[in-house]
Amino acid sequence: MLIGKRRGWEIAERLATPEALMLGRRAALGGALAGGAALAAAPAQAQWNLFGSNAASNAPPVVLKPLTAPRLDRYPAGRAISAEADATSYNNYYEFGLSKSVAGAARALPINPWSIEFTGMVEKPRTIGFDDLMKQVTLEERVYRHRCVETWAMTVPWTGFPLSKLVEIAKPTASAKYMVFTTLADPKTMPGLGQRFYPWPYTEGVTMAEAANELAFITVGMYGKTLPPQNGAPLRLTLPWKYGFKSAKSIVKVSFTDKRPVSFWEALQDSEYGFWANVNPTVPHPRWSQATETLLGNDDRVPTQIWNGYGEWVAGMYTGLTKERLFV
Ligand SMILES: Nc1nc2c(c(=O)[nH]1)N[C@H]1C(S)=C(S)[C@@H](COP(=O)(O)O)O[C@H]1N2
Numbered sequence: 001m002l003i004g005k006r007r008g009w010e011i012a013e014r015l016a017t018p019e020a021l022m023l024g025r026r027a028a029l030g031g032a033l034a035g036g037a038a039l040a041a042a043p044a045q046a047q048w049n050l051f052g053s054n055a056a057s058n059a060p061p062v063v064l065k066p067l068t069a070p071r072l073d074r075y076p077a078g079r080a081i082s083a084e085a086d087a088t089s090y091n092n093y094y095e096f097g098l099s100k101s102v103a104g105a106a107r108a109l110p111i112n113p114w115s116i117e118f119t120g121m122v123e124k125p126r127t128i129g130f131d132d133l134m135k136q137v138t139l140e141e142r143v144y145r146h147r148c149v150e151t152w153a154m155t156v157p158w159t160g161f162p163l164s165k166l167v168e169i170a171k172p173t174a175s176a177k178y179m180v181f182t183t184l185a186d187p188k189t190m191p192g193l194g195q196r197f198y199p200w201p202y203t204e205g206v207t208m209a210e211a212a213n214e215l216a217f218i219t220v221g222m223y224g225k226t227l228p229p230q231n232g233a234p235l236r237l238t239l240p241w242k243y244g245f246k247s248a249k250s251i252v253k254v255s256f257t258d259k260r261p262v263s264f265w266e267a268l269q270d271s272e273y274g275f276w277a278n279v280n281p282t283v284p285h286p287r288w289s290q291a292t293e294t295l296l297g298n299d300d301r302v303p304t305q306i307w308n309g310y311g312e313w314v315a316g317m318y319t320g321l322t323k324e325r326l327f328v
C-alpha cells in the first residue's frame with residue numbers, strides 16, 4: 001500500500017473523506033447490483049481500488065514548462081501560500097481514483113494534443129486547439145484561496161486568464177443563460193470511469209453573470225509552471241468563492257444553454273452538492289459543519305469566511321435570489 005504515513009493535517013481517507021465516502025457507498029451498492037461488472041470494467045493495469053491510494057502510473061513523470069506572468073495584487077490572499085509539494089500531491093480527481101494520492105495515476109492523462117469544443121448557444125460551433133487558445137490570451141498570476149467542501153483549504157498562485165475572455169472567444173448568443181464545462185472522460189487512462197453508474201463525464205456550470213465576474217478564472221498553470229496533470233492540466237476552472245468541486249479540471253467542452261445544467265455531484269446527491277455551492281460557514285453540509293477549515297500543511301483549524309472571503313467581488317451577483325439554495 002502506498003498510503004504510508006498520513007500527514008497530520010490530512011483527512012483520514014477511510015473515515016472522513018466525505019465526497020469519496022459518498023461515492024464509495026454508491027460504488028459498493030452499484031457494484032453489488034451489477035454483480036461486480038462495473039468494477040471489473042476498470043482497466044487492470046491501473047490497480048484502482050475504492051479507498052486505497054493509487055498505484056503509480058507506468059507513464060514517465062510529466063515535465064512542466066515554466067510559465068511567467070505578472071502577479072495581480074488586486075485580490076489579496078491574506079494567507080501564506082501553501083507548499084507546492086502539498087498542493088500538487090493532495091488532490092481530488094475522481095477520474096483517477098477516490099484517494100487523495102492520484103498524482104502517479106494522473107501522469108497518464110493524455111494532454112498532447114488537447115482541444116476545446118465550443119457548442120450549444122454559440123454563434124458558430126467549433127473546436128480550437130489548446131495552443132491556438134493560448135495565443136489569444138494574456139496570462140496573469142493570481143493568488144487565490146481554495147476551499148474544498150470537505151473542509152480542507154489551500155492558497156495557490158494560479159496562472160491563467162479571466163473566464164470572461166473564454167466567453168469572448170467562444171461567442172455565445174444572447175439567449176445563453178448558463179456556461180457548462182465538460183471535462184475529459186478517457187476510459188483508457190482514467191480508471192475511475194470503470195464505475196459506470198457515476199454520471200461521467202464530470203461536468204460543472206455557472207450562470208453567465210458568474211462567468212463574467214472578474215474573479216472567475218481559467219487556470220493553465222500553478223507555482224509558475226504549467227498545470228500538473230493531477231491539478232487539472234492543461235486547463236481548469238478556478239472559482240475561489242465556491243466550494244472546490246465547482247472548479248472543473250481538464251476541460252474539453254464549453255457549451256452554452258438556457259437551461260440550468262445538472263453537475264456531476266448534483267446528479268449524485270443534490271441535497272449535499274447543489275448548483276450554487278457558494279462558501280458559507282453558517283450553512284453546514286448535511287453531514288458536517290462548514291464553520292472551520294484546515295490549511296494544507298498545518299494542523300490548526302481556521303474560521304471559514306462567507307464567500308470564502310471574496311464577498312466584496314461576488315455577493316452582489318446573488319441579491320434577490322432568495323429562493324435559491326445559494327450555499328449548498
Ligand atoms: N474533472 C474533475 N474536476 C474536479 C474534480 C474531479 O474529481 N474531477 N474534483 C473537484 C474537487 S472536489 C476539488 S476540491 C478540486 C481539487 O483541485 P486540486 O486537486 O487542484 O486541489 O478539483 C475539482 N475539480
Ligand SMILES: [Mo]
Nearest residue numbers: 148149244245
Ligand atoms: Mo472538493
